Amino acid sequence: MIRSTGIHLMTESRRTTPRFMALLGLLFAAAPVIQSQTKPSDVFFGAPSELQIAEETAKLTSIGQEVGKNFLSPHSIVAKDVVLRGWLTCAADPDTKNPNWICPGAVVPNKDIIGIADMHYELMVDYDFINSTYGANAGVLNGAMLPGDGPHTWEAQATPIPMKNPLAKTVSGIDINSFWLPYGNMPNFHVELNAWHPDSSHHGCQWPLPGTPVLCSAHNFEGRGRAPAGWIEKDYGSVEPNSSHNWWPFDPDNPDGLFITEGTTVPKNLQIGNYVEMKGTLWQDISHATGVPPAQYCWNEAPFQNHGGWLELHPVDSIRRVSAPGLSPYDAPGESARQGMKRIIAVALCSDANGNSGGTVTDGSTVVCPDSTQIPTSLVPHMLPELTDGRFTDSFLLSQSEVVLTHHIQVDSKRPDCVDITARLAPGVKSAHFKATYVVWWTPPAPPAIMNQPANNVVSLNQNARFAVTASGSAPLTYQWHRNGMVISGATSPNYATPPVTPFDLGAQFAVVVSNSVGSVTSSAATIIGQMSATVSTTGPKSPVTDTITVTSGGMPLAGVTVTSGNSTFVTNASGVVVMTHTGCVKWNGPVPKVGDTKISPNTPVPCNWTGTASKAGYQTINFSLP
DSSP, X not given: OEEEHHHHHHHTXXXXXXXXXXXXXXXXXXXXXOOOSSOHHHHSBOOHHHHHHHHHHHTOOSTTOOBTTTBBOGGGEEEEEEEEEEEEOOBSOGGGOOGGGBOTTOOOOSSOBSOOOEEEEEEEEOHHHHHHHHSSOOGGGTTOEEOOOOSSGGGOOOEEOOBSOGGGTOOSSBOGGGGOOTTOOTTEEEEEEEOXXXXXXXTXXXXXXXXXXXXXXXXXXXXXXXXXXXXXXXXXXXXXXXSOOXXXXXXXSSTTOOBSSTTSOOBOOOOTTOEEEEEEEEEEEOOOOOSOOGGGOTTSSTTSTTOSSEEEEEXXXXXXXXXXXXXXXXXXXXXXXXXXXXXXXXXXXXXOTTSOOTTSOSBOOXXXXXXXXXXXXXXXXXXXXXXXOGGGSOGGXXXXXXXXXEEEEEEOSSOTTSEEEEEEEOTTOOSEEEEEEEEEEEEOOOOOEEEEOOOOEEEOTTSEEEEEOEEESSSOOEEEEEETTEEOTTOOSSEEEEEEOOGGGTTOEEEEEEEOSSOEEEOOOEEEEEOOEEEEEEEOSSSSEEEEEEEEETTEEOSSOEEEETTEEEEOOTTSEEEEEEOSEEOOOSSOOOTTOTTOOTTOOEEOOOEEEEEXXXXXXXXXXXX
């Protein structure tokens, strides 16, 4: 049954006719439900004085206890108007008897609903949205405080939500660690929508029972009268005559009023895997663990009193479905990993003053894989450095030896597509606390690409030619070098050095094939070019002048080298030598006279200003001149 206070107001009008009401009913049945302008955050926080009396009377010393008229403690408010986005997973509270929000395998009690306290949602937070929304500009979280815990909730010892800081390995804005306490129910972020109860459902008990703890059901409430305008009634299960009905600011199952098919009246209810935006009050709930004495519960010991609970949106003011960046890591882990959606893994370790874990853990080690199968994938894991939360980590753990704390994030040694997250306290360590967040995502393997091609090698005989390539692509990359198209045995690294070069190697071309699981790419070919040198000795100094040119490579004489000077061409002999004679010039000592110099006469000899080149197939051509 869904009933709106808007219709209530219309039925009280004297001018309303049955025919008009029938038409109005059809209109409301076909129109989307509009979320009320009265936000739950404006009406569900009780006055501090009223809550103090209720808590003292009922001996409710736990921070954040809902009391009386389904009030929430304002002392537990961290920040209002907080916006989160993420994927819906499931609900933790089967008492709602809402089949859309029961975790798989949860047991639904066979009992009537006395009065629903609130509707529970679970959100897998989108890290990229948090990072882009709060990373550079803290917004509503600037100056936000964690309530902490004093003897009573109204004496809370506030702890600031820190801006990003060096201890958290960040610089500015709000760190991802700011969104949960150590004992939080990660990877889900808890969200609750409070129900408004117009009438009371005491069932024979009073609220609160004067002088004694409240013994009646937590779902018994004092009536608050008519719900705010625009709110709707929706009950789950049967409602007994003297129990409280449940009113909501929007339909909990279909908050944005969508239909399966446009033009129909079949609602398109929220489903696991939907990507939603939620706005509401960031609020600190208490730990619901039982049977653990607070003195032994290591997140309730100094200096972290009452941080064994979690942060949640409570109440949520609005919910709407928005365009998703990808599939849910909860609902479709494999496909989500292929789409690059980030996963957040929070680890909180602690031990109490006696060295006991106190109901939590001292070993948070886990292996995170892209999907739940045991079959390795080709996906490539990526990870942020460990984000240590300085609010809830004893400083000595960050500086002392690994005997106290072992922690790292790295690619798993057994499966290269998985990530190994290890965080472990040494057995028996006392009063130790450690909290960190890890962010992991995957990308499809990238094909190899050549970033820097091998270059030609100019090398003397008897020296090694050396080639190198730089490639990108998903690891592991493999390399295979080729000479003139033929595989070189054992040449399987990014760098290759040839044996000592012989004349036979000159002009040979070398290329490398780079491969990975996706494909392969072949580099351009690089060539070995011989390097030679020439020495010139001269006799003279007067005409005729004789020049002896000796050409070598790596200390070996080169025969058959063509030596050219002007219009004259010579070829070196077997000893790499060629002799050239010049007439009509002298080997000049001192400054060479210039034309127009008064010291020059028609009989002044011409200096032998002679140059030449030496060239041979497979070698680099060189230039030389008289010494």
